[in-house]
Amino acid sequence: xxxxxxxxxxxxxxxxxxxxxxxxxxxxxxxxxxxxxxxxxxxxxxxxxxxxxxxxxxxxxxxxxxxxxxxxxxxxxxxxxxxxxxxxxxxxxxxxxxxxxxxxxxxxxxxxxxxxxxxxxxxxxxxxxxxxxxxxxxxxxxxxxxxxxxxxxxxxxxxxxxxxxxxxxxxxxxxxxxxxxxxxxxxxxxxxxxxxxxxxxxxxxxxxxxxxxxxxxxxxxxxxxxxxxxxxxxxxxxxxxxxxxxxxxxxxxxxxxxxxxxxxxxxxxxxxxxxxxxxxxxxxxxxxxxxxxxxxxxxxxxxxxxxxxxxxxxxxxxxxxxxxxxxxxxxxxxxxxxxxxxxxxxxxxxxxxxxxxxxxxxxxxxxxxxxxxxxxxxxxxxxxxxxxxxxxxxxxxxxxxxxxxxxxxxxxxxxxxxxxxxxxxxxxxxxxxxxxxxxxxxxxxxxxxxxxxxxxxxxxxxxxxxxxxxxxxxxxxxxxxxxxxxxxxxxxxxxxxxxxxxxxxxxxxxxxxxxxxxxxxxxxxxxxxxxxxxxxxxxxxxxxxxxxxxxxxxxxx
Numbered sequence: 142x143x144x145x146x147x148x149x150x151x152x153x154x155x156x157x158x159x160x161x162x163x164x165x166x167x168x169x170x171x172x173x174x175x176x177x178x179x180x181x182x183x184x185x186x187x188x189x190x191x192x193x194x195x196x197x198x199x200x201x202x203x204x205x206x207x208x209x210x211x212x213x214x215x216x217x218x219x220x221x222x223x224x225x226x227x228x229x230x231x232x233x234x235x236x237x238x239x240x241x242x243x244x245x246x247x248x249x250x251x252x253x254x255x256x257x258x259x260x261x262x263x264x265x266x267x268x269x270x271x272x273x274x275x276x277x278x279x280x281x282x283x284x285x286x287x288x289x290x291x292x293x294x295x296x297x298x299x300x301x302x303x304x305x306x307x308x309x310x311x312x313x314x315x316x317x318x319x320x321x322x323x324x325x326x327x328x329x330x331x332x333x334x335x336x337x338x339x340x341x342x343x344x345x346x347x348x349x350x351x352x353x354x355x356x357x358x359x360x361x362x363x364x365x366x367x368x369x370x371x372x373x374x375x376x377x378x379x380x381x382x383x384x385x386x387x388x389x390x391x392x393x394x395x396x397x398x399x400x401x402x403x404x405x406x407x408x409x410x411x412x413x414x415x416x417x418x419x420x421x422x423x424x425x426x427x428x429x430x431x432x433x434x435x436x437x438x439x440x441x442x443x444x445x446x447x448x449x450x451x452x453x454x455x456x457x458x459x460x461x462x463x464x465x466x467x468x469x470x471x472x473x474x475x476x477x478x479x480x481x482x483x484x485x486x487x488x489x490x491x492x493x494x495x496x497x498x499x500x501x502x503x504x505x506x507x508x509x510x511x512x513x514x515x516x517x518x519x520x521x522x523x524x525x526x527x528x529x530x531x532x533x534x535x536x537x538x539x540x541x542x543x544x545x546x547x548x549x550x551x552x553x554x555x556x557x558x559x560x561x562x563x564x565x566x567x568x569x570x571x572x573x574x575x576x577x578x579x580x581x582x583x584x585x586x587x588x589x590x591x592x593x594x595x596x597x598x599x600x601x602x603x604x605x606x607x608x609x610x611x612x613x614x615x616x617x618x619x620x621x622x623x624x625x626x627x628x629x630x631x632x633x634x635x636x637x638x639x640x641x642x643x644x645x646x647x648x649x650x651x652x653x654x655x656x657x658x659x660x661x662x663x664x665x666x667x668x669x670x671x672x673x674x675x676x677x678x679x680x681x682x683x684x685x686x687x688x689x690x691x692x693x694x695x696x697x698x
Contacts, residue, residue, distance in 0.1 A: 163216060163324070163332060164562035165201035165505045166537055166588075168193050175496060188500040194219045196488025197560040198537070202501035204357045214324040214332055214504055215359070218560065221318035222488035223341075224371055226310040226481040230395035233306055233381070235299040235413070236459055237406040240267070240450045241426070241440050243293040244624035245433035247283035252627040254292035261419045267296040268413040269406075271422045282434030282628070289433050293440075295422055297406060297413065300448045300459075307378045307404050309395055310481055315344045315368055317491055321353070344491075362494040370470045372483055377465070378404070379476040386474040386481055389522070390462030400425055400444035403461070427617070436622035451618045469526040469570040487572060508536025508587035509564055516600045517577055521607035527555070527571040527583075527599070533564045537588040542573075542581050546596075552581060577601060 175189045192200040199218040206213065246252025259274035275291045283289050319340045324332035342349045342363050350362045376392035379385065393404040398416035407414055415421060430438040442449065449456040465474035465483070472486040495501070515529030531538060536559060542552040553574060559567050580601045586594035 163201060163504075163506065164199055164535055164560065165216065166194075166198045166558065168198055168200055172500075188497050190495045190497070190501055190503075192217070192493045192495065193490060194493060195490050195556065195558060196222050196485065197558040199560070200493065201504035202495065202497075203504055204497060204499055204501050206357075207499075212326070212502075213335070213357070215353075215357070216320075216322045216324065217361075217493060218320040218322075219317060219488070219491060220320045220339075220560070221316075222368065222485040223316045223318060224313035224368065224483045224485070225316065226313045226372065226374070226483065228308045228479050228481065229311045230309040231306055232395060232404070233304055233408040234378075234404040235304045235406050235408070236403075236461075237297045237447045238300040238450050239442055239447050240296040240298070241293055241428070241442075241620070242296070242622065243291060243428050243430075243438055243440065243620070244436055244622035244627060245282075245430045245438070246290045246292075246624070247433055247628050248288040248290070250283075250287075250628045252290070252624060254290040256290075259292040261423070263419070264294050264296075266294070267298045269297040269415065269418070271295045271418055273423050273426060275428075281430070282432045289430070291428060291430060291438075293426065293428055295426055295442075297415070299406075299413070304381045304408065305378045305404075306381055306476075307376060307392055308476065308481065309376055310372070310374050312374055313371060313483070317342045317344055317363060317365060317488075319363075358498055360496040362496075363491055364494070365489055365491040368485065368489055370485070370487070372465065372471075372474070372481075376404075377481065384475040384477070386465045386476055386483075387462050388465050390460060403446040405444070405446070429617075430622075434628050436624055436627070437619070438622060439617035439619055441617045449618065451620060456618070463522075467520075468522075469524055469572045486570065506536060506562070508534075508538065508589050510534045510538055510585060510587050510593065510595065511564075512595060513585050514597065515583075516602055517573070517581055519577070519601075519603040521604045523575060523606070525573040525575050525577055527573055528568075529571065530566060530568040531557070531559070531585070532566050534567050535559050535561060535564050538585050539588050539591075540583060540585040542583050544579075544581065546582050548582070552576065557585075578603075 171191050173189045175187045177185050177187070179185070190202065194200055194217070196219055199216055201214055201216045203212050203214045205211070244252070244254060246254040254274070256274050256276070259272040261274075262272040264270035264272050271294075273293045273295065277289055277291065319342060321338045321340050322334050323336040325335055327333045340351065342351070344363070344365045347366065348362065348364050350360065353359045353361065372388070376394060377386050377388045378390075378392065379387070391402045393399055393402045398405050398407075398421075400421060405415060407416070425443040426440070427443065428438055428440045430436075440451075446459055448459060465471055470485060470487045472484040474481060474483045510531060511533035513529055513531045513534075515527055517525070518528055519525050527542075538557040538559065540555040540557065541548075542555070544550040544552060555571050557569065557571065561567070578601065581599050582596060583599045584594050584596040586592075
């Protein structure tokens with residue numbers, strides 16, 4: 142059971158101290174006491190302090206060590222606001238460098254264009270290659286009654302040998318990262334660090350709690366609202382070998398392969414591939430020949446996000462979007478294993494509830510500012526921001542933006558925490574509302590001293606809206622095919638003469654062949670008859686000899 146006892150009062154501020162290693166802000170909201178009861182009904186009273194902190198601000202409390210006059214200081218720096226996006230899917234892709242090579246053949250002429258070798262076939266040059274075939278009624282250069290055939294090889298390579306990883310991001314987890322340190326007073330009057338720890342606090346449920354036992358027992362509770370800005374879940378990409386995340390470009394989803402979106406030339410199972418490439422590439426490729434004999438033609442490829450390598454040089458058709466960290470509210474967006482981590486340059490306000498055994502004293506440092514300079518910008522994506530440098534500054538700097546030097550119209554106020562404890566030059570970008578269209582009169586002063594206000598006019602610089610070049614330009618590019626010996630036509634008179642001679646010669650050969658066959662048949666027949674005649678004569682002679690021998694024997698008997 143928790144009970145707030147007594148009247149809630151504002152905490153006091155101790156005298157300012159000069160600690161080079163710390164920059165403690167005056168961010169106390171309220172204090173009170175908490176009474177808890179154990180199972181036996183015994184009460185325990187503890188001190189409770191609530192601190193309001195924005196990104197890069199530090200809160201410091203001093204606690205006295207029990208049974209001594211010795212005190213230590215605990216500091217809590219709200220160092221980072223991060224969102225961790227899980228990677229739910231990924232694929233490797235490249236921007237394809239497209240090269241086409243086509244040739245034309247007239248029907249009945251010598252050429253190698255045919256439906257068997259080129260229709261829906263692959264070729265084996267480059268990283269990936271497809272062949273296409275098309276038969277058309279006629280083409281300039283061919284005879285009027287002849288059809289022509291057009292064959293092409295379409296080659297794909299990785300442009301500049303660069304590859305990328307596309308990632309699909311899910312809903313993020315939000316973390317507030319605190320730098321917790323314990324300090325003790327040193328002989329020179331400053332503070333020396335005894336202990337340091339980085340404490341990431343999950344804010345998905347809006348509340349988190351943890352305990353510390355370094356010199357003092359403390360329980361800390363952090364509450365916060367949802368981040369004001371965040372990257373939308375969806376498709377992003379990273380160049381392989383780097384960790385910077387890019388977006389603001391139309392990309393193919395994990396199971397999608399549209400030639401209209403980035404990411405259709407992919408690395409799958411150890412090789413480059415286009416899903417249903419034989420069909421999609423043939424449909425996207427357009428070619429027509431202006432002269433089939435001269436092999437001159439025009440070609441175009443109906444797709445986006447590719448580089449066309451034509452005979453006149455490389456023609457770019459690629460808009461790769463931009464880095465996510467180019468937004469003024471993002472400090473960095475980096476890819477790690479299975480996650481993308483976004484660090485915010487602007488943060489939400491968190492409330493830290495510190496419960497201690499003894500009543501703390503609040504330590505703070507003064508804010509300082511020597512001067513500043515800057516400009517107001519509107520980028521090509523209509524992000525409005527103040528690009529500013531503070532000189533010899535530390536602590537928290539407060540600013541006001543006016544339309545004129547009379548300060549009759551206030552455009553807005555800004556709050557700039559500077560994390561460093563030392564005076565230094567500090568450059569940052571501050572997001573603004575989309576309501577500026579001219580130079581503004583801007584004033585800044587240290588948080589603790591409005592009398593030290595400094596004012597300057599700031600120029601307004603606006604870039605036009607970005608013109609994205611995601612589309613192919615739709616133009617047909619002129620090219621010349623290479624087909625040595627194709628469609629060569631001989632002299633007609635010589636062709637008729639040699640053709641007639643060849644025909645007569647062929648007829649003569651035919652008659653000679655027939656005569657030879659007949660002669661051979663007659664010769665074989667005569668030869669067979671002669672052989673049969675001599676065989677008959679031999680048989681007759683044998684019979685006569687046998688009869689003579691028989692007669693001779695009968696004479697003696």
